[in-house]
Amino acid sequence: GQYVMLAVSDTGTGMTPEVMGRVFEPFFTTKPEGKGTGLGLAQAYGFVKQTGGHIKIYSEVGHGTTIKLYLPRTRREVDVLDVTAGLPVEGGSEHILVVEDDEGVRASVVDMLGELGYRVAKAENAESALQVLKNEKPDLIFTDVVMPGTIPTRDFIRQAQVMHPGVHVLFTSGYTQNSIVHNGKLDDDAVLLSKPYRKDELARKLRSVFAGTARGAITEPTPASEQQPRGKVLVVEDVALIRLTTVDMVEQLGFAVADAADAGEALVILKQDSAIEILLTDLGLPGMNGHQLVEEALKLNPALKIIIASGYSTAEDVGGKKVSGARYLTKPFDMQQLRRVLET
Template identity: 55%
Template sequence: MRLSAVVGGLLAISIAATVAVIGTTVVLSRHEAAVAARLDTYRNDLQQLIAVQDTLARARAVSPDVYALVAATAERIGASYTEERERLAHARLNELRSAAAQFAARATLRAEGPPGVDTTAQLRLRTLAAITAIARLQETATAEQAAAHGRLSTFLLVAGLGLCLVLAVTGIAAHRLILRPIRRLAAAPDPERLLVARNRRRLPVVELEQILQRIVTLAAAQREEDRRSRELVEQLPVGIVETAPDGRILTANPAWRRLYGFGADEDLAGVNVMALHTDPAVRARRVADLLAGRPVGRVEQPMRRRDGSTFWCEMHASAVADPAGGPIRIRGVHIDVSDRRQLEAQLHQSQKLEALGQLTGGIAHDFNNLLTVMLGSAETLADALGHDPELRSIAETAMQAAQRGAELTASLLAFARKQPLAPKPTDLNALLARTQSLLRRSLGEQIEIRLVLRDGVWPAMVDPAQLESAVLNLCVNARDAMPRGGRLTIETANVVFDTEDAAREQEVAPGDYAMIAVSDTGIGMTPEVLARAVEPFFSTKEQGRGTGLGLSMVWGFVKQSRGHLRICSERGHGTTVTLYLPRVAADDQAAATAPAAAPRGGSETILLVEDDPLVREHVAGQLGALGYRVLRAADGPEALALLERERGIDLLFTDVVMPGGLNGRDLADLARARQPGLRVLFTSGYAEDAIVHHGRLDPGVLLLNKPYRRDELASRVRAALDGD
């Protein structure tokens, strides 16, 4: 009975031990699988990194060598890393397994052998307990069944206890030496470091990780750089396009799409740049050049937009090899330079007008001298021939011709920006309201006149008489452009030119301007006519109808007034001519205007300084006839000498432009220094900087414009002498 209970107990223990062993094995293999799975994840991570690196190396054709090197290194590192991890993990597991086996073997050995050999107290105690139990069992068995059952039960008891001990010790050892480390290994965030720490030696794993980390950082930086480069190309204001050599578009940035009128998301696959060239043959030649290694740099040519309109395009192109080994591509940079070319044309035009102005100004100056003589002489002749109507009418004809000549030279001087102006603050609306009735009379019934005069238009600093004549000129042009009638609109407004506007328009200073715009609904101008409209003597009107000086005068007057003129015209759609006149500055004062004086003579002494002998004699004769005593000088030094010698000179009447180093202004200053209070009257064929600054007479300066009639001479000399 007792024996069977013992056997049953032993059997139960054996079964429990077997279950424990199986359980331990199962737990062990589960943790082993967890470690293997983590190692797998690491391997996958590594492969992904290598894949990223590969893509980068391909994409970054810019530095293929560096990338190839990095990729190869990463691959090598990856391979050794994986092997190292696996080798280490397996080696460690095997070590652990064999350690456990050895321990189990040793424990079995010790349990069977003499107890004195034990090394651990626990083992010794358990072994002693077992031996005691075996002895007690032996005694009991001997006492109860001395014979056959005794040996068997002893054997079974010893074996059972031994097995029990072995299993218990094995279980504890397995838990401490295998299960616990493996659990820690599996749960650790980084099993490799744990292995390293336990092995107490530095493995290359840490360095490998650092290198991989650097590769990841590098890849991220590269991706960021790629993104920035793409963004830059997208945002560039110039068009960038890549095409196949046959012209098929491969890629184009948004600026290029805008330039040619394509939508931001439109598919360009079917578009060929050949179709956008106004001359596809030129492009074909260029591409041939590019493929032969001759780059195209900064050529300008007209290109066609999608809607058919054309623009001037500055192009740069180069042939680029595909890094992936594909066919060569043509990369082009396209810039719209239409505005710049237009500005250049404007500049060219104004330079031409400038040169023409200088030429005409010079000629007009000399002509004025001659006309002064002719006009005065004819006038004297007409007076003297009062008794002979036939001869008198001849003299009058000569006078009229000279007068017309004088008007013509005045127009030329206006164009040359050399007409003497007397600018003063002028209310444009009031001036236009005054001219209105004159306009209605001269333009006829067929033309409807509309005035759009805005309130609060700034006063402009201009010569009102000249402005009136400029507006009349524009209205006459408008009338001529509307032979079958139409509408003429005159508009005023305030306009501010900022620095940007000024940069766009040639020769406009930034600032405030009062504007007058004259628009018609007439025939308009072709671009060719528009380009030349301001040139003097350019007219499309039949011979005898137009001199071609109208717009030239307006242009010269506006420029001289420091304003700006703009003509917009389209064939069949009418014309608008806009005058921008400078707003009166706060510190501006009205320019002195010469008061009208009664044309009478006197007996004072006048020092006449004139370099042209013909004019000098003529004017001296006229002044003498008015009762004055006249002293003559040909230039400044001679005049100064006379001033030294002669007493009682009342008026210095001098030309402005003179040879001999002294101009009229210098002479007047020197003369006044010697004789303070000396009256001075200037005369000139055109306004010079000496007395006219920025198109405006200096305050207090009296000027008689050449050519002049006798009455004008008389009244101006009198006014100068009377000193008002």
């Protein structure tokens, strides 16, 4: 594909090959304690991967470093300036269903919408929202993206649109638009209001959704030839940045992906989704570690292919023995290393 390249160079001391091999690893730094977090390049790497791009580093000791960001070129029309931003806040009389699991946030949103003149119904999760939709026909569903329950938000909205064709949808989340789209939580044309937001921001976003002028994520359509997944992978990683990046890499290799932040969440997904063929898990998970997760996962599906990714040098570093038949992937890993373990 076509990319826009942004290069940043310095004339500093440069980096050795050993340092270059770890620069994208979260919390890795060569600076003295208190002088750096080790997250700068890790965050840059995560951002670039979430956009579908690449990042390259060129460095020579004693001469300096150049970092090149390759960002996918988009042919989408340039977003126009929101001319409503400085206008008075405008409410409405439409009927809105608020779906939010946090009781305090839900109450606050309901109050704001009521003050703006809207008629409001509320639900604490997708399951209860579907019950509300059996008896009510809202003009818009305003829903959080990540909520507890057995029904993913994207599936909930699809069911809601079958029940009430033409209903408007506005999502809200603490995650950025592109990160939740690339992480598979939402479709690429979804419209999102990022948390936290003010009453005037909510009001203007709602009017733009009703007017049909709200825009979704900046994302290129995927060619039909590339839409057939090669199998489904469950990625289990407690560090959000690494999880998002790994999910994006797996998707680029043509696999469908589910993800979990810990072993408990992973086991729930494995019980519900029989399409998962590969478990790609970190070892050092909170609570139940990676080895314990693998043992329980293989009880659910003995045919599951196991890939263990870890920064530990040996399996015994987290109190486990090597899993028979499992493939091991040492962090940090690149696309080619990931491809090899997924395809063999």
